Amino acid sequence: MNLSWDSWGDGYGASVDIEDGPSSDRSGDVDEQVERKLGDWEAIAPPDSVTPPDVVSFVDGVMHNDARGWLTDEAGDAHPVLAASYAAGVVRCDRRRGVAEVTSALVERALLSALPDATSLGTGPARYVAHRASRDVAEHLDRDLSKLLVALELKASREAGAGASEDELLVVDGRLRERRDLSNTVGYIKTQHSNYLQPAQVRVVTTMPVGHRTPVFAFAGLFSWYLRLPGPAGSPWSGIVRVECSDRVEAADAIHLADLSAVTLPGYASRAYKDPRAPQNLIPIAGLERRLRGLLGDSRLLQRSLRAAVR
């Protein structure tokens, strides 16, 4: 077997929002009447009695394609290979102590290929563990890598969830997925690819003032709501994020979580001059991503080590 790398480097450090498939309209299977009747849909300001929790934890992951290449087997067939580094971590923001600390940071590296007998590559901190890809197509390698990252994020979330106390809030960047059993946990979706609401309700979303949220709606085993983060007024969807939680809790608890998120998350919104993805890219998550990217290592060094390993 012969492994060779493409000489063109891959892009570096794009954080990945793990979203399902293409933009789609899923308004059909949504129950909009969890909190309000359809006719009563309006922007809701969280009540004054709800105060942000002292401790909020955020979970996020980053990945980077270090090199793409080809694995040639004995028969002479070439199979695409992807070497990538990915990391997931938790940042715990304790407003009482005024400390935001990265409580866990997991870094892994993977060598993805469809060949069953591909071996791990490299040594020491730059060891790429062989993973079997689902299909022998270059595009699918990226998708499989995303799944690996989601699995790592799940691991980090569980670590954070295990150490959390009752009144802590855990915010997961992206969809909840298999984390529905964690209590006080919400998924935080910053880009809206799918539409879940009827046109009348969409109007409520796009005209919502800052700090308000929509009524809670339910779909696919989740409660969800939209809220608007503070930021410059611009397009109708500026500053809009969707937040979701598991439907294993009562509807009333989901509504409380919705209020809680509406008073908590605006405090973490980023500023446009500091972050091009403001305000949706929350400050702790941006900081965590920077730290995780630092832990991924220098991409040029990793490429060099990969090339050296097959020489």
Added chain:
Amino acid sequence: MPVMDLSGQTSVGRVLGTADATPLQFWVAVAPGEYLQLDDVVVTRRELPDQQPVTIAGVVTAVRARHEGAQFESDVFAIADGTLPAQVQEAAEITTTRVDPELYVPPSPGAPVHRAAGDDRSRALYFDRMEQKVPLGTGRDGMPVFLNFEFLNGQRGAHVSISGISGVATKTSFATFLLYSVFRSGVLGGEAVNTKALIFNVKGEDLLFLDHPNSRLTESTASTYAKLGLTAQPFPDVSVYAPPRAGDPSGTPDVSSRLSGVDSFYWTLAEFCADSLLPYVFADADDERQQYTMVVHSVAAHLAKTAVPADGGVAIDGVRLGSYADLVDFVVAQLADEASRSFWAGSAVGLGTVNAFSRRLIGSKKDLGRLIRGDLPTNRAHSVNTAESSQVTVVDLHNLPDRAQRFVVGVTLKSEFERKEKAGTAKPLLFVVLDELNKYAPREGTSPIKEILLDIAERGRSLGVVLIGAQQTASEVERRIVANSAIRIVGRLDPAEASRPEYGFLPPAQRARALIAKPGTMFIGQPELPVPLVVEFPFPAWATRPAEAGPAPRATLRSLTQAADAFAVVGARPPGAALSDDDIPF
């Protein structure tokens, strides 16, 4: 997260890899939970192929802390609020003091760095190479800091230059502490008895109480002395000389706070003439630029030739002169007389020059009349002579006008230096403490005193005369004197002064710190160490002002008569009680 290395010592951090590590300077990232402060001594090791490991030791010369992970300055608020994760990372700049063996390789980034203690610290600061160690005080770590006596006693170097702002730099206190340390630490061995110190007291009566215990001495200060290997005691053997009181025919010393154990010093007219002391009357630097120096030397020579001692005073050409004023008037009259002028001033001197000399000579009458006497018994002890005096001789100048101060310093230094020259051996040593060196040896111009001080600076090392000079501004002192000082010491500095090249031996961080140094903190540069050490010397165990003085030592009772009040009535009511008419003695 303590970092452990193979030897099991806990290290304080690791050599930084993001800043250049060089053999002479490198940065250390401080481990979480640890700290490094300025002046801490650290050590790191590097393994080399085919060589024994290199030990690199150094002193912390800068420390900084910053938020890692922050991009914008305003991020600090998000970090302090607890919304942005960031790490506080401290780093320390190390200036290498010693590389052992001398293989100048940089320390490897990531290598553990230890706080140096015990033998490591001694090696880092070269204390292990010092055969004769003079304790200077404690470093920031509370451990003793030493001076190599070989750089003070003339063997490899001599002289000390102390600079700093008046009042807060504690220059004279440190000079006396240094003397105490030299005398009492045992470095002198058997010579300690005969080694002498001459101290000129120029401000207040501060130095007149060196032999009195300090009543404000605390237990902790005494323990600091003990840590330095010294006992907290006053100087045991001190003689104090003061000028005679102005206008007092009996020549009692002019002091107000110290009443016992003070002797007065003066010169007789016969000595003034025979030893040609006249040039020291004209010891201003601008005097030397005038034409009349020729006249000064000519008159001095004529006085030495013609004056004969006569019953305390002198007789010149059969005229008896009983005071300095008489002598001045006589000389002025001789110079005014056409017939005698050429004998006294020489033939090629213009009348204007002679008159300029006469004017200045008349001007000196008031200042020097009390120091040059013809009315006191010649057999009375009156001269300052360290060889026959106590271990420490204090000459009080603070009551004297400027011209008289120069005269005393000039004549005393000249006679001491000549005595050492005649003795021919360097040992025992003579330490001379002189404050306001910029006045006696200014950078510009020449004067007889400056000549002597230059002589001491350049030849004193071999003659056993060690100058401990103090000044507010080293930049205004003759360059050759500062350049000849092996030990350079700085207390708190004036900001404008600190930027001058005379303080180039201080690294930039220390130069900045010298601006805020508190009393008792000195920066000491010695030839062996590439970095000046910051030292805190203990509070003096001897009184530095009358209010601090404890009971007088027994030895001072020998001149108790001067403390006796001639008008005290036997059986009078105790002092402080109300005075009644009956108590008035006449």
